[in-house]
Amino acid sequence: MSVVQFARSVGDSLTNLVANLGTGRDKAASSGYVLTVLPDSELLAAYRTAWLPRKIVDIPAFDSVRAWRDWQAKAPQIEAIEAEEKRLNVKGKVLDARTKARLWGGAAIMLGTGDANLAAPLDLERVGKAGLRYLTVLTRRQISAGETDRDPQSETYGRPSVYHLTAGNQAQIDIHPSRLVIFHGAAQPDEEFGNAQLGWGDSVLQSTLDAIKQADATAANIASLVFEAKIDVIRVPNFMANLADANYRAKLIERYTLAATAKGINGTLMLDKEEEYETKTASFATLPDVLDRFMQIASGAADIPMTRLFGQSPAGMSATGESDLRNYYDRLSSMQELEMGPAMSRLDECIIRSATGARDSAIHYTWAPLWGMSEKEKADVFKTKADGARALAGTGTSPPLMPIDALSDALVNTFIEDGSLPGLEAAMEEYGRLSEQEVDPQDIEAAATVAGP
Known part of the structure; x- marks a missing residue:
């Protein structure tokens, strides 16, 4: 064949x-590949005793809530919502839950509304002013998932229909999923493939710990080599033959202890004529490159740029690391929209009702940008928008491309949303928009005269 x-x-x-x-x-x-689920004891030890696993768990969780979000509503409503978030420490509780979810594989925030029957679905219409009393963070080690919902017509299909909480010495408490804000760690493909933690995900350390250990082991070995960086070698005639004599051994130790004491940069090493002395040094020229490669592997496994994970300056000519950080923040922004937003939807509904006493459909929020612009960049963006609006408004020789009132309203909304002109929204409420004002033709003629041709 x-x-x-x-x-x-x-x-x-x-x-x-x-x-x-x-x-x-x-x-x-x-x-x-063999699936070996890390025990909780090893996850805890890695998080508490090693800096790299801790940063891999903490950094994305912190970055995802660092800039938080901007509420879009009337000024009194925004003030009430932000005060309610501060009272309940919503930002801190979400950070705590996100961190524990990444470490343990899952965590939840229980919405405390004072209802006696926690097994019943949460009725949002019953949440009134100050109706959200507390928020409690629970990990998958404290709350377990119950039976999976197998009804394909249910909105919770494929997810637990109930969660069980054991509170101290009390009996088990059943909690309906609508009363929980569920955060998962690393997503699992299917619970049918040996998932020992039904209803939750994996710890983010599950798939990254090997790369972390390799980086840590490389750094530890390099550190141990520092102690062997220079070794003094002395050849003594008849050394092995005379070791049987105990008196010889004692004199030998005393002799070279004295020699080591006297030897130094400004000292003198005295040897017998028949003794030979040399120094051997270890080379560390390539070790930084080796360690850097293992750090890159750990960074790739964690999906965190090296500039953020290790605080390392970008390497290479004209390298700034900006593209890596932008990609990282773009991924976190997508995570906010696809994972955090849907998970926090009921929490947000409760916060709005608890803060304002009702649900105004106009109230919404946007996640604040994770990539902050410098003052110069903000000024350039503002100038670009203003120039674009001026072009759309037309000049003395060309007609406007759209109605001036519509352009004015759109431009005001743009500047309010991006915060280019602080206080603009309050000023517009006081003085009104251009479309709401009666414009005197003489004012237009005077403005055109001042502007010139």
């Missing part, structure tokens, strides 16, 4: 009998 025929007979995988690729003698043929 030819090599080609043999390859076709075993399948479509690459096979080479000469190089042993794809055969039983291929060293890589026995490689495989």
